[in-house]
Amino acid sequence: xxxxxxxxxxxxxxxxxxxxxxxxxxxxxxxxxxxxxxxxxxxxxxxxxxxxxxxxxxxxxxxxxxxxxxxxxxxxxxxxxxxxxxxxxxxxxxxxxxxxxxxxxxxxxxxxxxxxxxxxxxxxxxxxxxxxxxxxxxxxxxxxxxxxxxxxxxxxxxxxxxxxxxxxxxxxxxxxxxxxxxxxxxxxxxxxxxxxxxxxxxxxxxxxxxxxxxxxxxxxxxxxxxxxxxxxxxxxxxxxxxxxxxxxxxxxxxxxxxxxxxxxxxxxxxxxxxxxxxxxxxxxxxxxxxxxxxxxxxxxxxxxxxxxxxxxxxxxxxxxxxxxxxxxxxxxxxxxxxxxxxxxxxxxxxxxxxxxxxx
Amino acid sequence: xxxxxxxxxxxxxxxxxxxxxxxxxxxxxxxxxxxxxxxxxxxxxxxxxxxxxxxxxxxxxxxxxxxxxxxxxxxxxxxxxxxxxxxxxxxxxxxxxxxxxxxxxxxxxxxxxxxxxxxxxxxxxxxxxxxxxxxxxxxxxxxxxxxxxxxxxxxxxxxxxxxxxxxxxxxxxxxxxxxxxxxxxxxxxxxxxxxxxxxxxxxxxxxxxxxxxxxxxxxxxxxxxxxxxxxxxxxxxxxxxxxxxxxxxxxxxxxxxxxxxxxxxxxxxxxxxxxxxxxxxxxxxxxxxxxxxxxxxxxxxxxxxxxxxxxxxxxxxxxxxxxxxxxxxxxxxxxxxxxxxxxxxxxxxxxxxxxxxxx
Numbered sequence: 001x002x003x004x005x006x007x008x009x010x011x012x013x014x015x016x017x018x019x020x021x022x023x024x025x026x027x028x029x030x031x032x033x034x035x036x037x038x039x040x041x042x043x044x045x046x047x048x049x050x051x052x053x054x055x056x057x058x059x060x061x062x063x064x065x066x067x068x069x070x071x072x073x074x075x076x077x078x079x080x081x082x083x084x085x086x087x088x089x090x091x092x093x094x095x096x097x098x099x100x101x102x103x104x105x106x107x108x109x110x111x112x113x114x115x116x117x118x119x120x121x122x123x124x125x126x127x128x129x130x131x132x133x134x135x136x137x138x139x140x141x142x143x144x145x146x147x148x149x150x151x152x153x154x155x156x157x158x159x160x161x162x163x164x165x166x167x168x169x170x171x172x173x174x175x176x177x178x179x180x181x182x183x184x185x186x187x188x189x190x191x192x193x194x195x196x197x198x199x200x201x202x203x204x205x206x207x208x209x210x211x212x213x214x215x216x217x218x219x220x221x222x223x224x225x226x227x228x229x230x231x232x233x234x235x236x237x238x239x240x241x242x243x244x245x246x247x248x249x250x251x252x253x254x255x256x257x258x259x260x261x262x263x264x265x266x267x268x269x270x271x272x273x274x275x276x277x278x279x280x281x282x283x284x285x286x287x288x289x290x291x292x293x294x295x296x297x298x299x300x301x302x303x304x305x306x307x308x309x310x311x312x313x314x315x316x317x318x319x320x321x322x323x324x325x326x327x328x329x330x331x332x333x334x335x336x337x338x339x340x341x342x343x344x345x346x347x348x349x350x351x352x353x354x355x356x357x358x359x
Numbered sequence: 360x361x362x363x364x365x366x367x368x369x370x371x372x373x374x375x376x377x378x379x380x381x382x383x384x385x386x387x388x389x390x391x392x393x394x395x396x397x398x399x400x401x402x403x404x405x406x407x408x409x410x411x412x413x414x415x416x417x418x419x420x421x422x423x424x425x426x427x428x429x430x431x432x433x434x435x436x437x438x439x440x441x442x443x444x445x446x447x448x449x450x451x452x453x454x455x456x457x458x459x460x461x462x463x464x465x466x467x468x469x470x471x472x473x474x475x476x477x478x479x480x481x482x483x484x485x486x487x488x489x490x491x492x493x494x495x496x497x498x499x500x501x502x503x504x505x506x507x508x509x510x511x512x513x514x515x516x517x518x519x520x521x522x523x524x525x526x527x528x529x530x531x532x533x534x535x536x537x538x539x540x541x542x543x544x545x546x547x548x549x550x551x552x553x554x555x556x557x558x559x560x561x562x563x564x565x566x567x568x569x570x571x572x573x574x575x576x577x578x579x580x581x582x583x584x585x586x587x588x589x590x591x592x593x594x595x596x597x598x599x600x601x602x603x604x605x606x607x608x609x610x611x612x613x614x615x616x617x618x619x620x621x622x623x624x625x626x627x628x629x630x631x632x633x634x635x636x637x638x639x640x641x642x643x644x645x646x647x648x649x650x651x652x653x654x655x656x657x658x659x660x661x662x663x664x665x666x667x668x669x670x671x672x673x674x675x676x677x678x679x680x681x682x683x684x685x686x687x688x689x690x691x692x693x694x695x696x697x698x699x700x701x702x703x704x705x706x707x708x709x710x711x712x713x714x715x716x717x718x
Contacts, residue, residue: 086522090449158528161520163445169517176535 024104226306383463
């Protein structure tokens with residue numbers, strides 16, 4: 001076990017935004033919330049997955065909804081605690097630790113604020129190794145762990161508990177309630193024991209995100225090549241370099257959906273890349289040709305600053321590198337691809353691992 | 360305390376449809392469910408409001424959603440039990456009795472099926488003295504009783520618990536979840552003690568509905584004037600007599616909304632009446648003139664059979680009488696009219712008690 005301090009969570013929020021593939025929430029807001037929580041309550045204990053007792057009850061804490069709205073409607077923190085405690089009350093027993101449901105600027109740090117305030121540890125893992133837009137899209141689902149009981153809370157004091165027959169019904173009800181809650185909600189769900197957690201999740205995601213964030217920070221400070229450093233630490237590939245030429249986004253049914261178009265620069269002069277997203281970046285295409293697709297990660301880095309850019313942060317004229325990063329092997333199974341592969345999202349293409357095209 | 364037998368519940372389902380003012384569900388389906396429950400489990404004890412212990416926990420059991428859909432998607436009964444038990448589990452204590460949330464062919468008998476199966480009594484009261492379309496529209500709301508915890512269940516096995524800051528937020532979340540559940544859901548809510556129940560609800564509604572039903576049955580059997588008998592037992596007025604000329608209805612956001620037009624016959628020859636409904640009949644108008652409006656009851660009786668006709672049962676050519684029946688005095692207070700008066704439903708007219716126009 002180690003403790004996460006203020007510098008650790010600043011690095012974490014930044015690095016998680018790289019793994020967030022355009023979604024997972026704004027890293028700046030996530031950083032502010034986590035720093036405030038640690039300054040108020042002290043450093044947060046981080047358990048490695050091996051250190052978790054088999055009997056310990058663990059539940060992720062997270063935000064769901066449209067990140068476009070989240071930017072304007074900040075969580076106060078109390079709604080995350082409210083959802084977490086509503087889940088615990090419904091289960092009739094204390095939840096011993098929390099974790100990230102996904103990597104992302106906000107969803108990596110919200111559980112940290114819950115851990116700090118409730119005085120419980122956070123586990124060094126997540127359910128995606130990246131971010132995905134829908135509730136069932138966690139490795140828990142592949143291992144038969146139910147999303148429910150699923151607790152939701154809003155900033156007004158409303159809460160909801162779902163008990164559903166499968167994780168797809170959870171998504172359906174939770175999405176409607178999220179829209180009614182104002183397009184974002186704080187949630188607690190996928191509670192399970194340490195024993196089942198160890199096989200079902202992706203280990204080390206918090207440490208990986210923190211390492212990525214520290215790498216960016218140190219490269220920026222030493223005026224080193226941030227992009228090269230990020231590629232090295234993530235095992236990713238630069239698939240395009242260009243300027244943001246057009247961004248279309250709309251908030252539909254509690255999601256931020258849209259498409260960005262990049263005009264190539266340098267080696268990519270004269271080429272065009274289109275990037276489709278639903279909260280997260282899903283598919284990067286040149287004409288009809290898919291360059292990278294889910295479940296591999298597609299991350300946009302600002303070439304000036306080396307900072308990751310979320311889908312809601314994309315602005316005309318930004319000069320960026322588009323990165324493809326291999327996903328967890330858990331997603332490359334037939335069951336994994338059925339849940340989060342390109343066909344699930346409506347793209348009629350087979351999945352080709354990013355390293356086969358660019359490695 | 361008395362026991363409701365098969366004949367009692369047949370009368371109850373029929374009479375409740377008169378008080379249901381076009382909504383509250385199909386009396387035939389409600390009757391079938393209740394008869395089946397009593398034949399399986401035996402007669403159901405009915406407590407008068409005075410007989411309820413002050414400490415007894417009482418919660419209504421009901422269906423919510425669009426009656427137009429309910430006709431095609433019958434509740435199996437188990438989902439009402441599921442919602443009721445989910446509420447009890449959430450409260451962490453047994454619920455000692457159930458009751459009708461509203462008068463209506465189905466919502467007067469669903470709690471009876473729950474009482475029969477769980478072996479608990481039903482209380483002779485309801486929360487409206489009629490039917491209304493939205494969750495907060497019960498006299499409980501006027502007395503500060505919360506709709507939540509609010510349990511919902513569907514026929515697949517999904518359930519949801521809402522905890523909201525007021526009854527209007529309950530309506531909002533519950534309506535969305537109902538739509539996701541397929542436009543109907545079974546619910547249990549507004550749990551309270553016998554002590555608070557006594558001041559907050561409308562006493563005797565089950566006995567009144569049963570009396571109305573028996574009156575119709577006996578008048579039909581003796582070839583007496585069914586309409587005159589119904590007017591006498593309800594204290595109502597015949598406000599129009601005509602033929603159904605046109606019915607427009609649509610299922611929107613979990614409600615059956617629409618308008619029926621009647622062409623006058625006999626003394627009303629040459630006149631036209633329009634009837635606006637949202638699950639229940641809301642306003643009866645001649646041209647711009649409101650004849651009867653919520654919260655008074657507007658009920659359509661088939662002139663051939665004396666049977667009440669629900670909004671989804673209105674068919675071209677039916678010869679009907681349109682009745683106006685005074686509502687409970689609890690609805691005629693400023694707070695009551697704010698909650699269920701014509702202005703709440705978007706009709707910019709003041710409320711005039713039906714007996715002032717027709718008495």
